[in-house]
Amino acid sequence: MPGITIGDTVPNVEVETTHGKFKLHDYIGDSWTILFSHPGDFTPVCTTELGAMAKYAEEFSKRGVKLLGLSCDDIASHKEWIKDVEAYSGGHKVTYPIIADPKREIIKQLNMVDPDEKDSSGNPLPSRALHMIGPDKMVKLSFLYPATTGRNMDEVVRVLESLQKASKHKIATPANWKPGDPVVISPSVDNDQAKQMFPQGFETADLPSKKGYLRFTKV
Incomplete structure (x- = not known):
């Protein structure tokens, strides 16, 4: 699959998010970061996944890890969707930013394009991808799931701990x-x-x- 993969440096693109604009490297700083994409706002599996990330946010924070979501919908859509996510997750707040990418440019640079799925206009959609990025801004691990399969958050925590131990x-x-x-x-x-x-x-x-x-x- 073309695009960035394990061992590559994440491009320092400027992104617009629910927490404002910033460059990826500035956001990552000296921390580990989990960057995860979703096919679309107001979709069932994505809503459960963002809710799960919200529930696990404290676990990631304990391990010095930042979270960063991505979907191709715009900021206004993200902010409305977050209300559904928080309601579904039992009130756990979505404290992490979500990138907007309506022009589908960032998903291409981050290797998060679904090879098969398209929206109603024929535009590419994000895959259900996840990159674990080290403080050196390099990709340490990537998951890629089809739109039909949600991620297992316990597995995300497990491999994160494995990577952090191996780095020390x-x-x-x-x-x-x-x-x-x-x-x-x-x-x-x-x-x-x-x-x-x-x-x-x-x-x-x-x-x-x-x-x-x-x-x-x-x-």
């Missing part, structure tokens, strides 16, 4: 990892280094190859 330690997270579970030590770290870097200790899986590359620890 030479580790990776194994299959089905959840926050609090053991992580695996990077193969680039030998055992002597591992003893220094992980004084809490580590366990090496006993495998037929006896290579000792699967080492678990907690961070």
